[in-house]
Amino acid sequence: MSVYQFEDYKEYFNNWVESLPKQGHGEYRRVSMALNVSTTMVSQVFKGDKELSLELACDLCEYLNLNEDETDYFLLLVEHRRAGSMKLQKRLQKQIKERKDKAQKLENRLKKETELSDQxxxxxxxxxxxxxxxxxxxxxxxxxxxxxxxxxxxxxxxxxxxxxxxxxxxxxxxxxxxxxxxxxxxxxxxxxxxxxxxxxxxxxxxxxxxxxxxxxxxxxxxxxxxxxxxxxxxxxxxxxxxxxxxxxxxxxxxxxxxxxxxxxxxx
The missing domain is CATH 1.10.10.10 (Winged helix-like DNA-binding domain superfamily/Winged helix DNA-binding domain)
Structure with a gap:
């Protein structure tokens, strides 16, 4: 599952959890331990209206084993959710689209150029x-x-x-x-x-x-x-x-x- 498939960090994380064995049973607890926060807070963020701080989001990216570019994209999604004005949201949405397009082009190019054929x-x-x-x-x-x-x-x-x-x-x-x-x-x-x-x-x-x-x-x-x-x-x-x-x-x-x-x- 690629983070670039999503424009909402909560949707990405919840899909990632559901893709785990047993639909990620107990994953919120493991995440709370990794981020040193309560399980209640993790639940409030990913099942409610609370937002991650950028500091916790950075730690979560490390837990999810995202690379540098994926981490930057994830943090951009968090900033977009936390934005306090439509003007800022619009600017961040433009950056999100640009990063998605760039990642898609790179992925397609590398796949075409560097994969072996079936034979x-x-x-x-x-x-x-x-x-x-x-x-x-x-x-x-x-x-x-x-x-x-x-x-x-x-x-x-x-x-x-x-x-x-x-x-x-x-x-x-x-x-x-x-x-x-x-x-x-x-x-x-x-x-x-x-x-x-x-x-x-x-x-x-x-x-x-x-x-x-x-x-x-x-x-x-x-x-x-x-x-x-x-x-x-x-x-x-x-x-x-x-x-x-x-x-x-x-x-x-x-x-x-x-x-x-x-x-x-x-x-």
């Missing part, structure tokens, strides 16, 4: 090797088929074919003789049939690593019984962790490779 996805997700070679090639010490094939213990001609595919489709680019990650995105949604294949590919690699005595690796299995509220809290904490991971990983220097697998499910 390309079928090839890329057919084996872990494609994403493995892509990620490894972004590291300084593995910039050709020879070094990559040695590291992954794969035939050099196979690695070269995969590199050709990755370069041809923008998943890798070559600058000044060095391989770097390209702009093309490899993300697939949870409803895509290839998602299961992607998970299976990397889970199998995890199984293979379990038999190796390597202190860099960490494997954990912990079946447990717990309350429904705590189970939902853990699921959200894991989601928050993933958001934090992908905020710090892209800007960091490619020096080593890791695979993150997290399993959290009802059984």
């Amino acid at each position: 390309q996805k079928a090839i890329f997700y057919s084996s872990w090797i494609y994403s493995g070679v892509r990620i490894l090639a972004s590291c300084d010490d593995f910039n050709d088929a020879v070094t990559i094939s040695q590291r992954l213990n794969l035939p050099r001609n196979q690695v070269q074919k995969i590199l050709d595919f990755l370069l041809t489709n923008g998943l890798l680019v070559q600058k000044k003789g060095e391989l770097q990650l390209g702009a093309t995105k490899t993300f697939i949604g949870s409803s895509d049939l290839l998602t299961v294949k992607h998970h299976q590919n990397w889970r199998l690699q995890g199984f293979n690593r379990m038999v190796q005595d390597d202190s860099k690796n960490l494997f954990y299995s912990g079946p447990m019984s717990l309350s429904h509220d705590v189970a939902e809290l853990i699921r959200q904490e894991l989601s928050n962790l993933l958001d934090k991971v992908y905020k710090v990983v892209p800007p960091s220097k490619s020096e080593t490779t890791r695979c993150l697998n997290i399993d959290w499910f009802d059984f």
Whole structure:
């Protein structure tokens, strides 16, 4: 759900809550704890006529894991609701429309320019090797088929074919003789049939690593019984962790490779 779909911050937040498991049962309480306010106040804001202060709105954006542009847009919606005159509301409404249009154009452009086709996805997700070679090639010490094939213990001609595919489709680019990650995105949604294949590919690699005595690796299995509220809290904490991971990983220097697998499910 995108914040840009809405022109009212309350409508956005309430839709976000309803999209959560069990329609967000207990979410007002968790938000009140995060903002250090009472649950009654949260209810008065999102079910009544009370408005958020800009300070609390900023904290809420952090809780919702909105990025910088999304946060600015959300705060603009709050200002619009708090505006005390029609003149100010009209000016803020114009800014809201401009930001929405800008975000929509950027989203459409990026989607058009950086997404793989269905046929390309079928090839890329057919084996872990494609994403493995892509990620490894972004590291300084593995910039050709020879070094990559040695590291992954794969035939050099196979690695070269995969590199050709990755370069041809923008998943890798070559600058000044060095391989770097390209702009093309490899993300697939949870409803895509290839998602299961992607998970299976990397889970199998995890199984293979379990038999190796390597202190860099960490494997954990912990079946447990717990309350429904705590189970939902853990699921959200894991989601928050993933958001934090992908905020710090892209800007960091490619020096080593890791695979993150997290399993959290009802059984």
